[in-house]
Amino acid sequence: MTADELKIAVARAALPHVVPGELLGVGTGSTANHFIDLLAAEKIAVAGAIASSEASAARLRSHGIPVLSLDEAIASGRRIPVYVDGADEIDPGLNLIKGGGGALTREKIVAAASDCFVCIADHSKCVEVLGRFPLPIEVIPMALGLVSRELTRMGGIPKLREGFVTDNGNLILDVAGLKITDPAAFETELDHLTGTVTNGLFARRRADVALVSSPDGVRTLHA
Numbered sequence: 001m002t003a004d005e006l007k008i009a010v011a012r013a014a015l016p017h018v019v020p021g022e023l024l025g026v027g028t029g030s031t032a033n034h035f036i037d038l039l040a041a042e043k044i045a046v047a048g049a050i051a052s053s054e055a056s057a058a059r060l061r062s063h064g065i066p067v068l069s070l071d072e073a074i075a076s077g078r079r080i081p082v083y084v085d086g087a088d089e090i091d092p093g094l095n096l097i098k099g100g101g102g103a104l105t106r107e108k109i110v111a112a113a114s115d116c117f118v119c120i121a122d123h124s125k126c127v128e129v130l131g132r133f134p135l136p137i138e139v140i141p142m143a144l145g146l147v148s149r150e151l152t153r154m155g156g157i158p159k160l161r162e163g164f165v166t167d168n169g170n171l172i173l174d175v176a177g178l179k180i181t182d183p184a185a186f187e188t189e190l191d192h193l194t195g196t197v198t199n200g201l202f203a204r205r206r207a208d209v210a211l212v213s214s215p216d217g218v219r220t221l222h223a
């Protein structure tokens with residue numbers, strides 16, 4: 001199976017988790033894109049989608065799927081029963097690294113607003129310890145030097161993602177050299193770095209369910 005076929009297989013496996021007629025949180029990235037396309041192809045009608053990026057919102061709209069802002073969703077008084085999104089790394093506890101596509105902040109917000117986070121990924125994303133994939137951190141532009149210095153002091157190797165601006169108008173530092181043995185504690189530590197908006201560790205709000213595809217099929221992992 002090609003990498004793309006593995007993504008399509010796991011995106012398809014997420015469809016039964018969608019609650020028809022309810023709101024749906026939708027993530028960002030190539031796996032999430034397949035999920036959006038399949039959602040439309042299978043004509044699964046949701047009350048509206050809350051997208052974690054402008055790119056996903058545009059893709060949803062291109063299929064005629066109604067997109068709501070998170071504020072509109074909350075004002076409606078409806079719950080968001082499920083959020084479906086990809087990941088860059090998954091550990092055995094379903095802690096994640098996300099943000100390879102730069103959408104980490106909105107992803108964390110939509111995940112926090114949703115009842116159940118269903119993570120979809122192919123088996124290459126599974127690791128024993130998070131940190132092989134450089135950890136994305138969204139940074140307020142004027143704090144770039146300060147945050148880089150602090151991350152270096154913490155043992156990381158931060159690198160500016162050249163030519164990239166997030167949907168929120170900020171920058172991304174990709175931090176290599178980390179071995180994240182206590183993801184929740186490290187997420188909290190990073191949250192305290194002044195000048196950062198969000199870090200790409202999803203540990204305090206990790207995935208509830210992970211669907212992982214391999215040539216042998218799709219496995220379902222629970223936190």
Ligand SMILES: O=C[C@H](O)[C@H](O)[C@H](O)COP(=O)(O)O
Pocket residue numbers: 027028029030031032085086087088097098099100101102103104107
């Ligand atoms: O910002 C991007 C997201 O966190 C993606 O979910 C993550 O990078 C995985 O993307 P892909 O499905 O393209 O590997």
